[in-house]
Amino acid sequence: xxxxxxxxxxxxxxxxxxxxxxxxxxxxxxxxxxxxxxxxxxxxxxxxxxxxxxxxxxxxxxxxxxxxxxxxxxxxxxxxxxxxxxxxxxxxxxxxxxxxxxxxxxxxxxxxxxxxxxxxxxxxxxxxxxxxxxxxxxxxxxxxxxxxxxxxxxxxxxxxxxxxxxxxxxxxxxxxxxxxxxxxxxxxxxxxxxxxxxxxxxxxxxxxxxxxxxxxxxxxxxxxxxxxxxxxxxxxxxxxxxxxxxx
Amino acid sequence: xxxxxxxxxxxxxxxxxxxxxxxxxxxxxxxxxxxxxxxxxxxxxxxxxxxxxxxxxxxxxxxxxxxxxxxxxxxxxxxxxxxxxxxxxxxxxxxxxxxxxxxxxxxxxxxxxxxxxxxxxxxxxxxxxxxxxxxxxxxxxxxxxxxxxxxxxxxxxxxxxxxxxxxxxxxxxxxxxxxxxxxxxxxxxxxxxxxxxxxxxxxxxxxxxxxxxxxxxxxxxxxxxxxxxxxxxxxxxxxxxxxxxxxxxxxxxxxxxxxxxxxxxxxxxxxxxxxxxxxxxxxxxxxxxxxxxxxxxxxxxxxxxxxxxxxxxxxxxxxxxxxxxxxxxxxxxxxxxxxxxxxxxxxxxxxxxxxxxxxxxxxxxxxxxxxxxxxxxxxxxxxxxxxxxxxxxxxxxxxxxxxxxxxxxxxxxxxxxxxxxxxxxxxxxxxxxxxxxxxx
Numbered sequence: 001x002x003x004x005x006x007x008x009x010x011x012x013x014x015x016x017x018x019x020x021x022x023x024x025x026x027x028x029x030x031x032x033x034x035x036x037x038x039x040x041x042x043x044x045x046x047x048x049x050x051x052x053x054x055x056x057x058x059x060x061x062x063x064x065x066x067x068x069x070x071x072x073x074x075x076x077x078x079x080x081x082x083x084x085x086x087x088x089x090x091x092x093x094x095x096x097x098x099x100x101x102x103x104x105x106x107x108x109x110x111x112x113x114x115x116x117x118x119x120x121x122x123x124x125x126x127x128x129x130x131x132x133x134x135x136x137x138x139x140x141x142x143x144x145x146x147x148x149x150x151x152x153x154x155x156x157x158x159x160x161x162x163x164x165x166x167x168x169x170x171x172x173x174x175x176x177x178x179x180x181x182x183x184x185x186x187x188x189x190x191x192x193x194x195x196x197x198x199x200x201x202x203x204x205x206x207x208x209x210x211x212x213x214x215x216x217x218x219x220x221x222x223x224x225x226x227x228x229x230x231x232x233x234x235x236x237x238x239x240x241x242x243x244x245x246x247x
Numbered sequence: 248x249x250x251x252x253x254x255x256x257x258x259x260x261x262x263x264x265x266x267x268x269x270x271x272x273x274x275x276x277x278x279x280x281x282x283x284x285x286x287x288x289x290x291x292x293x294x295x296x297x298x299x300x301x302x303x304x305x306x307x308x309x310x311x312x313x314x315x316x317x318x319x320x321x322x323x324x325x326x327x328x329x330x331x332x333x334x335x336x337x338x339x340x341x342x343x344x345x346x347x348x349x350x351x352x353x354x355x356x357x358x359x360x361x362x363x364x365x366x367x368x369x370x371x372x373x374x375x376x377x378x379x380x381x382x383x384x385x386x387x388x389x390x391x392x393x394x395x396x397x398x399x400x401x402x403x404x405x406x407x408x409x410x411x412x413x414x415x416x417x418x419x420x421x422x423x424x425x426x427x428x429x430x431x432x433x434x435x436x437x438x439x440x441x442x443x444x445x446x447x448x449x450x451x452x453x454x455x456x457x458x459x460x461x462x463x464x465x466x467x468x469x470x471x472x473x474x475x476x477x478x479x480x481x482x483x484x485x486x487x488x489x490x491x492x493x494x495x496x497x498x499x500x501x502x503x504x505x506x507x508x509x510x511x512x513x514x515x516x517x518x519x520x521x522x523x524x525x526x527x528x529x530x531x532x533x534x535x536x537x538x539x540x541x542x543x544x545x546x547x548x549x550x551x552x553x554x555x556x557x558x559x560x561x562x563x564x565x566x567x568x569x570x571x572x573x574x575x576x577x578x579x580x581x582x583x584x585x586x587x588x589x590x591x592x593x594x595x596x597x598x599x600x601x602x603x604x605x606x607x608x609x610x611x612x613x614x615x616x617x618x619x620x621x622x623x624x625x626x627x628x629x630x631x632x633x634x635x636x637x638x639x640x641x642x643x644x645x646x647x648x649x650x651x652x653x654x655x656x657x658x659x660x661x662x663x664x665x666x667x668x669x670x671x672x673x674x675x676x677x678x679x680x681x682x683x684x685x686x687x
Contacts (some may be wrong), residue, residue: 006285019350019546021586025288027620034413035327035370035415035453036434036453038434038435038436039415039433039434039435040435041356041435041436042415042416042417042418042432042435043415043416044376045418046416046418054391064488065643067435072664076437077435077436079435080420080437080438080593081417081418081419081420081438082418082419082420083377083378083418083419084418084419089610093365093377098583099339099537099584099587100537100569100580100583100584100587101339101340101496101497101569101571104497104571104575104579104673104676104677105497105498105582105676105677105678106677106679109673109674109677109679120511127638134543140423140585141378142337142339142421142590142591143337143338143339143340143341143587144379145336145341145342145344145379146335146342146345146567147339147340147341147342147344147494147496147497147502147567148342148494148496148502148503148504149503150493150496150497150678151677151678154378156380157377157378157379157380158381159379159381164679165679175332176364183381183387185349185381186380186381187381192457195380198380198383198387199377199380199383199416199418200416201387201416203384203387204384206384207266207381207384207385207388208264208266208383209381209385210349210381212260212262212264212265212266212349212351213260213346213349213459215503216262216501216502216503216504217260217346217349217350217504218260218504219255219501219502219503219504219505219520220252220253220254220257220493220503220504220505220506220507220519221258221260221261221504221506222255222261223252223452223519224250224252224254224277224506225261225506227250227251227252228250229250229251229252229253229254230250230254231249231253231254231255231478231480231482231490232249232252232253232478232482233260234473234474234478237474237475237477237478239498242356242415
């Protein structure tokens with residue numbers, strides 16, 4: 001599951017706290033996608049996170065300026081949504097699903113093991129060790145719509161399906177040491193900031209990576225293929241709907 | 248006699264690079280769009296009629312007839328009309344729209360174009376929850392490919408019809424799956440539901456006429472236009488027409504996506520999925536996510552359509568079939584769902600904001616074995632004070648697992664305080680349960 005790769009991870013630099021002209025231009029570009037500019041606020045805050053590694057006061061001011069809102073109005077929105085972070089996030093945000101189904105299938109055990117292994121609590125970033133190329137933050141998350149792959153772990157919002165406590169500890173170790181990790185249903189996992197940039201609407205050209213789906217996605221279709229089951233042939237259906245069909 | 252499984256939406260998922268435009272078109276994709284735009288089809292009203300005649304009901308949980316919803320758009324309103332796709336799939340257990348958009352985003356995009364044409368919208372939005380990065384990439388790319396192919400933009404295929412589509416990423420809020428909260432999010436505000444009326448059909452996005460439909464509803468439209476309303480309504484049951492994706496998860500041998508006519512039973516689905524894991528017994532299950540009251544092994548033969556599940560005391564919801572075997576503590580499961588609703592309550596309505604908090608307090612005490620039988624009555628009384636007293640259905644969903652688990656597993660709640668704690672071993676329920684782990 002975690003495939004070692006040679007691509008280096010960029011070394012984090014001190015976070016600049018100003019919003020530069022390029023980012024201002026991109027914030028305006030996002031706002032211009034919509035009939036009313038304020039609709040761009042969520043993707044704009046994603047862009048702020050991609051630049052600053054969190055929602056900074058400067059980022060809030062910039063969004064407010066572009067949209068003609070007060071900083072308080074923007075703050076009020078930013079604090080509502082769980083993906084917007086007010087403290088710095090590591091290079092990799094590891095989210096363990098602990099909603100009922102994943103929890104029961106092993107998510108609770110995985111989350112407990114990772115807290116112990118990384119020596120962190122929920123919503124905290126593990127200390128960077130001398131040998132680490134990257135930092136990891138841990139949180140528990142709610143249902144991420146991959147229940148057929150339970151227990152599910154997300155890394156920077158990419159799927160890591162069917163985890164165990166052992167696979168999850170290996171996963172975070174690989175992330176920290178920069179071994180490079182590929183999503184079980186997607187590309188090599190990019191940094192959290194790069195992910196936030198995609199969420200702001202700037203596609204990174206990785207759409208063709210990974211499969212159409214894993215085995216559970218395809219299971220029903222596979223059975224239908226094996227047994228020759230299909231939807232009815234349209235030519236064999238009477239042209240008019242039956243009486244009472246139209247509701 | 249219709250086959251047991253009927254792949255329509257899932258039919259092309261095993262094609263090579265199924266998410267690309269080339270693959271989708273090689274499988275017959277965008278044929279429905281060409282038909283809908285052709286003058287001989289009869290224009291937007293004919294598309295609305297076809298969807299009405301098909302009997303398609305909303306696939307996001309509520310089951311409202313899709314064509315009727317479209318018909319509510321006041322066409323004499325001078326404001327722009329909007330189509331908004333609800334791709335904020337977050338209901339616990341629900342995992343059908345995400346794999347659909349991952350494997351075949353063009354099915355959704357084609358549906359968006361036909362549906363927007365039908366309601367005379369020139370601007371559509373696909374609101375995808377933010378926590379599914381690769382799915383967002385694929386939908387972004389599919390929209391881009393559709394523009395390049397002339398399926399989107401100005402004067403689509405010479406029809407004179409213009410449409411622009413924006414893919415919008417959410418930012419983490421279950422409540423934004425509620426349609427008016429979603430509109431708030433899409434307007435750049437806190438995702439808190441609006442009081443209705445007015446309904447979005449009259450005053451939705453930017454106070455303009457707006458249709459909001461679930462991904463699977465919209466994705467079903469191209470097949471209806473291509474194959475005919477009668478074809479669609481030849482599947483399913485009398486009042487629940489067509490096919491749907493049934494998502495099996497939990498203690499079943501082969502969890503996954505099974506596309507079948509509405510009305511299939513859980514017994515058949517579990518059989519197709521290779522039975523319950525390890526030969527264990529089904530204890531309880533949700534028919535359509537955690538907000539639909541749980542059912543038990545007594546309900547294996549309930550037809551999974553809107554009427555059948557309703558008659559059994561629950562709701563079809565999103566066909567999110569979460570299956571739990573006898574190793575699982577019903578109290579633990581209920582507490583965890585309740586903690587979810589407490590976390591996700593947007594805070595607008597007092598009964599929900601305060602009520603879900605109190606439910607967690609009471610349940611957590613029971614789960615630890617510190618409660619008493621009076622706490623069960625207290626819980627049910629709290630539920631009565633929450634149900635139906637808020638703007639949206641989140642609070643109603645929150646009481647479903649509690650009321651239904653007490654209905655079916657009251658003895659298990661009692662056992663927690665008579666034995667001073669949970670009698671179950673959580674390790675026994677895990678995917679990686681050690682050999683010999685048992686239920687108690």
